[in-house]
């Protein structure tokens with residue numbers, strides 16, 4: 001991990017927001033904490049566990065903050081993310097993904113042993129007999145008594161990883177149960193394809209099908225004599241449905257913490273907690289032309305895979321449109337009927353189109369207390385697993 005740049009040493013605490021250098025990735029800590037509270041209340045009301053996905057924030061500090069608020073641990077997508085968070089003190093990790101490479105499986109086994117030794121645990125998803133056999137071999141090779149929780153991933157509609165719901169999942173569960181250091185922990189049933197379906201009805205029916213498929217698979221596995229300890233899944237777009245299903249016992253949603261512009265385009269469910277934007281790119285107008293202005297944030301500051309950022313804090317009649325100006329520039333045009341172009345030197349706040357890959361572009365999140373207008377820097381949060389993609 002790179003050391004904090006001089007400007008972000010302990011002297012950063014207390015810096016006024018208007019003096020934060022741009023472009024910078026800023027977390028509105030008050031908004032983030034409100035989102036955490038909303039999620040904690042929601043999960044409690046529905047009697048489900050929550051294991052927020054750390055692919056969003058990649059920070060041990062935030063994972064631990066979420067646990068303090070009631071989260072049961074963290075999901076990660078990659079082994080190297082798990083290693084980075086474990087090094088930062090996170091004890092209960094689920095790699096919600098498949099791993100096949102022998103060297104990585106050996107590291108996985110060692111991480112499982114390390115976490116077990118300090119009272120924690122590691123879990124991994126599988127969707128093949130080959131994956132199970134290789135994991136079992138690595139666990140034996142690692143030479144520890146520690147076990148690992150293994151979830152069978154079923155494809156509940158996304159068409160990504162996972163065996164089809166039904167008998168194939170039964171065979172994998174049985175294979176896990178036969179292995180010495182592997183514990184069959186349940187089903188990983190995440191429907192990524194449903195998260196950004198725009199209509200409430202579309203998302204409801206997609207998850208109704210996922211719930212039915214997961215419940216049916218559980219019935220088959222239990223009929224074969226194996227208890228299904230947990231069905232885990234759900235993202236920010238659909239969590240109301242998994243939570244109410246009585247089938248899913250754990251929610252993996254991550255984006256609720258920061259809320260990107262793409263999620264703001266979903267039709268909102270009345271039962272959905274009112275999550276608010278909490279992650280912003282602060283940017284400055286560095287060129288003012290007659291027809292447009294240019295700011296200093298391009299796609300090295302924010303990811304654009306799910307659309308360009310929104311300019312935050314403007315009423316619709318004064319909206320500005322952000323257009324792609326390349327790696328280091330954003331071009332702003334008037335959009336609303338009463339829009340006025342901001343003056344040269346003005347600071348603006350952008351809501352990223354997609355927060356997960358945006359965070360991965362930065363070493364630090366600048367935590368601001370007291371709002372974007374008049375707040376101050378409270379602390380710098382390290383993105384411990386930045387670039388941890390293996």
Ligand code: PLP
Nearest residue numbers: 053096190235236252253254255
């Ligand atoms: N679980 C898995 C397996 C995921 O891949 C993701 C995100 O892609 C999530 C949970 C979290 O979804 P979100 O960040 O949309 O809440």
Ligand code: MN
Nearest residue numbers: 255354355356
């Ligand atoms: Mn995402």
